[in-house]
Amino acid sequence: MSSQDFKLTILGSSAxxxxxxxxxxxxxxxxxxxxxxxxxxxxxxxxxxxxxxKIQRIKAVFxxxxxxxxxxxxxxxxxxxxxxxxxxEIGIVCPSDLKPIIELQMNAGGGRxxxxxxxxxxxxxxxxxxxxxxxxxxxxxxxxxKHRIPCxxxxxxxxxxxxxFNAQFASQFEIPLAxxxxxxxxxxxxxxxxxxxxxxxxxxxxxEPKSYAYCTDTRPLESTIxxxxxxxxxxxxxxxxxxxxxxxxxxxHSTSSQAATIAxxxxxxxxxxxxxxxxxxxxxxxxKEAQDVFPNTVLADEGNEIIIN
Amino acid sequence: MSSQDFKLTILGSSAxxxxxxxxxxxxxxxxxxxxxxxxxxxxxxxxxxxxxxKIQRIKAVFxxxxxxxxxxxxxxxxxxxxxxxxxxEIGIVCPSDLKPIIELQMNAGGGRxxxxxxxxxxxxxxxxxxxxxxxxxxxxxxxxxKHRIPCxxxxxxxxxxxxxFNAQFASQFEIPLAxxxxxxxxxxxxxxxxxxxxxxxxxxxxxEPKSYAYCTDTRPLESTIxxxxxxxxxxxxxxxxxxxxxxxxxxxHSTSSQAATIAxxxxxxxxxxxxxxxxxxxxxxxxKEAQDVFPNTVLADEGNEIIIN
Numbered sequence: 001m002s003s004q005d006f007k008l009t010i011l012g013s014s015a016x017x018x019x020x021x022x023x024x025x026x027x028x029x030x031x032x033x034x035x036x037x038x039x040x041x042x043x044x045x046x047x048x049x050x051x052x053x054k055i056q057r058i059k060a061v062f063x064x065x066x067x068x069x070x071x072x073x074x075x076x077x078x079x080x081x082x083x084x085x086x087x088x089e090i091g092i093v094c095p096s097d098l099k100p101i102i103e104l105q106m107n108a109g110g111g112r113x114x115x116x117x118x119x120x121x122x123x124x125x126x127x128x129x130x131x132x133x134x135x136x137x138x139x140x141x142x143x144x145x146k147h148r149i150p151c152x153x154x155x156x157x158x159x160x161x162x163x164x165f166n167a168q169f170a171s172q173f174e175i176p177l178a179x180x181x182x183x184x185x186x187x188x189x190x191x192x193x194x195x196x197x198x199x200x201x202x203x204x205x206x207x208e209p210k211s212y213a214y215c216t217d218t219r220p221l222e223s224t225i226x227x228x229x230x231x232x233x234x235x236x237x238x239x240x241x242x243x244x245x246x247x248x249x250x251x252x253h254s255t256s257s258q259a260a261t262i263a264x265x266x267x268x269x270x271x272x273x274x275x276x277x278x279x280x281x282x283x284x285x286x287x288k289e290a291q292d293v294f295p296n297t298v299l300a301d302e303g304n305e306i307i308i309n
Numbered sequence: 310m311s312s313q314d315f316k317l318t319i320l321g322s323s324a325x326x327x328x329x330x331x332x333x334x335x336x337x338x339x340x341x342x343x344x345x346x347x348x349x350x351x352x353x354x355x356x357x358x359x360x361x362x363k364i365q366r367i368k369a370v371f372x373x374x375x376x377x378x379x380x381x382x383x384x385x386x387x388x389x390x391x392x393x394x395x396x397x398e399i400g401i402v403c404p405s406d407l408k409p410i411i412e413l414q415m416n417a418g419g420g421r422x423x424x425x426x427x428x429x430x431x432x433x434x435x436x437x438x439x440x441x442x443x444x445x446x447x448x449x450x451x452x453x454x455k456h457r458i459p460c461x462x463x464x465x466x467x468x469x470x471x472x473x474f475n476a477q478f479a480s481q482f483e484i485p486l487a488x489x490x491x492x493x494x495x496x497x498x499x500x501x502x503x504x505x506x507x508x509x510x511x512x513x514x515x516x517e518p519k520s521y522a523y524c525t526d527t528r529p530l531e532s533t534i535x536x537x538x539x540x541x542x543x544x545x546x547x548x549x550x551x552x553x554x555x556x557x558x559x560x561x562h563s564t565s566s567q568a569a570t571i572a573x574x575x576x577x578x579x580x581x582x583x584x585x586x587x588x589x590x591x592x593x594x595x596x597k598e599a600q601d602v603f604p605n606t607v608l609a610d611e612g613n614e615i616i617i618n
Contacts, residue, residue: 016388016389016392017389017392017393018354018355018358018389019358023355024385042351042352042354042355042381042382042385043351043352043355045327045351046327046332046351046352049327049328066414066417066418066419067418067419068384068385068388068414068418069385069388072351072381072384072385073351075377075381076333076351076377076378076381079325079377079378080325080326080327083325083326084326095417097417098417100413101410101413101414101417104409104410104413105375105377105410108375108404108406108407108410108458109375109376109377109458110375110457110458148419149417149418149419
């Protein structure tokens with residue numbers, strides 16, 4: 001197992017108006033070298049190229065909501081995947097209104113993609129988390145946020161890996177090769193003299209599954225606290241500083257302290273804040289406000305990789 | 310009159326796949342400090358910001374065709390204009406299929422622009438140039454190109470300015486202030502003794518109106534030669550080098566020599582080539598191929614300003 005088996009890369013950290021060299025929202029979650037893209041603002045494909053990401057390894061894209069700064073880069077990315085010869089399916093987890101937007105633009109361009117899209121719609125995500133996506137590496141559920149238009153948060157949980165065979169311990173017994181898959185799956189092993197070697201001796205605990213929660217754009221919500229409780233890493237938007245709390249409220253956004261309060265109440269491992277308003281050139285004070293409430297906070301800094309061990 | 314009264318700025322020079330630090334197609338034509346945007350690939354608003362262009366001074370946008378690398382940046386730009394408080398109308402000269410694409414995305418975002426869009430559709434542009442747009446600074450006509458989907462070239466001609474009052478020469482006569490506008494408009498002036506001072510003595514020739522033609526994406530066309538004859542500056546796409554002429558043909562694009570041959574046949578002042586395929590990292594040989602046919606050729610280099618005097 002690589003120590004980088006669960007990694008978040010920040011591609012964009014800006015609110016609606018890109019400024020101060022910050023790009024609109026996008027993040028890449030990498031689990032065992034497979035990529036999952038979270039939001040896809042304009043220019044995301046350029047950021048992916050800049051950070052040397054293999055775009056064909058993006059297995060699914062998760063779009064929180066249909067404000068342009070969260071999805072205007074998706075069509076360009078799909079087109080580039082196509083030009084570069086992609087054949088493999090991609091999953092798009094999004095509001096259902098995105099499908100006709102994609103199709104209309106594909107049709108206008110007179111082409112069609114050479115790879116299939118599987119859509120999973122977030123329209124019915126409500127107060128409870130809802131299972132949306134699953135593969136051999138992660139399980140993703142959605143939860144409702146509170147913005148001017150319907151908006152979904154995403155909770156990514158790594159799939160529990162099978163127990164690893166403890167070859168060092170097991171070498172003292174003569175275990176037929178055919179038995180090893182059974183042992184990995186949980187079986188014990190019985191020696192010729194009838195002694196039972198329990199599975200827990202023959203195998204090692206798998207690494208603790210990692211978890212990541214993504215919350216943008218939203219007012220701070222009580223309900224988020226329970227949903228994200230105990231995750232290793234929480235991204236919570238922090239569009240405004242505390243002095244602009246009124247502005248945050250009217251635009252359905254959060255402040256630095258509000259984001260940090262949710263992190264603290266939910267007992268998460270680490271908080272990352274982003275979606276910064278163009279009005280802030282320097283973010284040092286923004287970070288300090290959050291750290292005053294929840295010390296283990298970092299800024300979403302483009303190109304930054306956060307590895308969860 | 311500033312010496313920079315007719316200026317082209319290159320914002321993007323890449324073909325469909327952005328690569329080698331080249332961005333998708335976009336150019337800015339500036340006439341007397343008013344901006345006209347020509348194509349608007351993904352990331353154009355970021356390029357405009359990078360080159361310190363005042364986006365609210367963009368009066369009209371001209372979209373050649375509906376391949377994404379020529380318009381995927383438009384929605385983001387319109388959104389940013391809106392966020393920054395634009396109230397003034399913008400013209401969008403484009404295929405009519407672009408209108409529902411814009412509207413669908415605006416509706417999905419739950420907002421609407423605080424400024425009006427005037428659409429002018431290019432659908433009926435045929436073999437002859439067709440008048441599309443006109444204001445106090447420029448007249449723009451469209452002409453048909455040959456690509457995989459309908460595509461329009463644009464010909465920008467500066468409006469002939471009124472004759473300037475020759476104050477130095479006229480100072481020897483006592484000309485009432487009220488007469489000056491008439492003289493500027495072409496009137497002669499009659500002295501008290503009945504002598505007629507002809508208008509050509511009282512005024513100076515206005516500067517020669519400048520012209521610019523934009524041709525992308527297209528196979529090389531005979532018809533283009535007559536359309537762009539004698540323009541000061543011609544942009545012609547040069548997606549491929551000569552060695553890839555077959556590829557140019559099947560993808561409905563042009564090579565460097567083909568672009569230069571059109572420039573030469575049309576007797577233009579200067580040629581600028583662009584829309585470079587991602588396969589070319591270095592463009593020196595591409596430029597040389599074009600210059601072998603038409604020496605006064607330059608590469609579309611992002612951030613480059615070409616001032617026509």
